[in-house]
Amino acid sequence: MKLFVQVDGREFEVELSHVAGKRVMLIDGEPMEVDYRAADALGQVILMHAGKSYGISIEGTTHQVHATLAGHAYALHMEDERERAASLAAKAALGGGGPLEAVMPGIVVEVLVQEGQQVEAGQPILILEAMKMQNEILAVAPAVVASVHVKAGDTVPAGAVLVVLRGLES
């Protein structure tokens, strides 16, 4: 099955298969020969490629991974064909809406909308305090509030879903 890996604004297609008991990897159709060994269960990995050894630190989930190599940091997003189809279908169903996520960890000061409420583009949805500053989180397009996932006083990590909007465009 194909895996789509996004990193630094680019997307790579990875195919992983087993041929005669040997693992074969193709990145964008080109063979990539690597030897991958986990040094511990915490994310220390040794990658051997073209006669060179790379110590990589890697942590995350099956979808969001963060890796460090030689001091440089990489944030990667991954999904396979099936997951991509599902997420595209979900996006279509939401019609230009979708989940509003916290871009930074913070504290919810006030939620300004309720479920089922219609909002205009630019209308404040909630106020999030982060880095000692209050930030208004705005709707980017006209939408209906499908669900609200936080309340005033909640501490949220980066990436937390705050509200889900259903777009009115489609």
Next chain:
Amino acid sequence: MFERILIANRGEIALRVIRTAREMGIECVAVYSDVDATAMHTRMAHSAVALSGSTPQETYLNMDKILDAALATGAQAIHPGYGFLSENAEFARRVMAAGLVWIGPPPGAITTMGDKIESRRAMAKAGVPCVPGLQDPVDDFQAALTAAETIGYPIAIKAAAGGGGKGIRIVRQASEMESAFRTASGEAKSSFGDGRVYLERYLDHPRHIEIQVLFDQHGHGVHLFERECSIQRRHQKLVEEAPSPVIDPATREAMGQVALQAAAHVNYEGAGTVEFLWSNGEFFFLEMNTRLQVEHPVTEMITGVDLVRQQILVAAGMPLEITQEDLVIRGHSIEVRINAEDPSAGYLPSTGVLHNLRMSGGPWVRLDTGMFRHMEVGLTYDPMLGKLIVWGPNRTAAIERMKRAIAEMNVGGVRTSMPAALMVLEHERFVAGDFDTHFLESLEIRPPEQYLRLIVAAAALYRHGLVERSAMDPLASERRGWRERGRREYSAYARRQLERGESQ
């Protein structure tokens, strides 16, 4: 000498003080908030007192609780570290009123230097150079032209009611004054409802350079040369070094003398730092920090002087162990701050659990940190997790050593500022010593392209491993936990794996 001291701080600086105190045979009392019950400083002190609560106000800023802890444990002195109560004159007074020794400057010096306007007035009186300009607004462009002659070009016209860059105009020659004055005044009026403007010398390519000073209680003071701190963003320093690549011996001596003069004027005692703005060979007083600074290790590395030891000796009333003649600069030192923030996303704060830590080591590498495996990084306290410090026989060697040390380091679980520091160290302008306080802001932090395919391969195989493991153990793949908590950056699954790994 003291038998026991209390350290009213947390994190790497509490540890830093504990280390020197232990070497001096002094017992250390740590204080800790609820979330710091397992912190390194709590563990490494001889004893630890709980300050119940978790906000800074309830704990490390709570004077009553800290004084009670000191008196209850029989500590004879309090070291405040930096931040928290370190520049709080009231706390210093209360420490002394309680019959304890305050390891810091006299409260009067803290008060004078803590007020921006008062400190500049005091420094002007002491003959310390400040940025030339007028405190009072100018009425019209004719008056501005006259004033500009004494201040010297280039001139910055600033809104009296202003801030945030609004209403600022740069005037490089007299012919530009009339139109610049009109637009600055107009912008000030529309932005702040107050059209008054004042003039100040505009500093081209300013650099932040500071001088470390040390005074005993007997009027003897030394300066320990400069630190170059221009690699900063919104006044938050990221990379510091000593000595500065732009300061020649004559300027160093001049700045050192001015710093001594500034500190002596307020009857300073202990370790302090006089900060200057430097531009095209001229330097001007900015402010004085009346405490130990975060970046003090680079000075320790090039002088061989343990500044915390000196602070403690001075507080105990002993004369300084060193004279100005003893002090020489040996080699070069660089420090990089490890902040929990994401430089590729506008330096937003990053939170998480440090479950994948790999520390730097090797010759002439010093790591001052309170980090430990499984430490939770939240939003309650300062995002600085630690500092990486290196020494080299010269600047080039120190830069190469720091690049090597950063490559060895991994702080898995949160994003850190280290990739930004690495980009700075690799940049030709930094290597050439050609940078100012705006340099860091101008850098876009992106990983190098050359390793992208390798990283993609590693990520794909990492995912493959996770999927394979979850196929063998369906319970472990349950993702309900982290979905409900709003997709935290670490999964419940990864944590369970971790715990399993630990218990094996």
